[in-house]
Amino acid sequence: VEHGNTKIVASVYGPHACTMKSKEIHDRAFINCEVVMAPFASGDRKKRMRGDRQVGEVASMIRQTFESLLFTNLFPRSQIDITVEVLQADGPFRAQAINAVTLALIDAGLPVRDFLVACGVGYIDGHTLMDLNMLEDSARGPDMCLAYMPNTDKVITAYLEPKLPLEAFGPATELALEGCRQLYRQLQAAVLEHCTDLAAARGQISI
Numbered sequence: 226v227e228h229g230n231t232k233i234v235a236s237v238y239g240p241h242a243c244t245m246k247s248k249e250i251h252d253r254a255f256i257n258c259e260v261v262m263a264p265f266a267s268g269d270r271k272k273r274m275r276g277d278r279q280v281g282e283v284a285s286m287i288r289q290t291f292e293s294l295l296f297t298n299l300f301p302r303s304q305i306d307i308t309v310e311v312l313q314a315d316g317p318f319r320a321q322a323i324n325a326v327t328l329a330l331i332d333a334g335l336p337v338r339d340f341l342v343a344c345g346v347g348y349i350d351g352h353t354l355m356d357l358n359m360l361e362d363s364a365r366g367p368d369m370c371l372a373y374m375p376n377t378d379k380v381i382t383a384y385l386e387p388k389l390p391l392e393a394f395g396p397a398t399e400l401a402l403e404g405c406r407q408l409y410r411q412l413q414a415a416v417l418e419h420c421t422d423l424a425a426a427r428g429q430i431s432i
Contacts (some may be wrong), residue, residue, distance in 0.1 A: 226325040230315035235325035237333040240303035253297035316362040321343040339374035344404030348367040373405040
């Protein structure tokens, strides 16, 4: 996925047998998530160190988010591996990582409850901004990320750090949700185009 100057590759493997017996869950699949940030993903050393701290948080966020989205009960005592590689990070990358994983799961054919999309917004000097870049993120203002299911109209994951002024919370949430709806239309069109190309390549349809 390329979103502005942020570039992320997401891969999904499984379901397969658990790599460790202790990870087996008798009534659902275990989701293992790894986020890897390339050394060249961020040019500034301080930003790289900050990005390294984010990696564990993002991996945990992705695992919890997709535990809610996937029908893990269909694959008991198995494991699903999600790998996210951040090749270039131009600001916060939580939302882009979630969107990349959504597309990877759909491409892998795993059953999901809805088409999950995520969008991030920031609050700087009294202004609410969507999809912060690295320069805007360096202001260290409040950063919000929402993961939203558009067909069921539900937010299943919300991240906010640090605190956001109360009067800005409503507008920031609405801007994030509007961004999610726009992204949903774009990603849905991309999935439809990809599926059409696959079906045409297999001779199942003619274009």
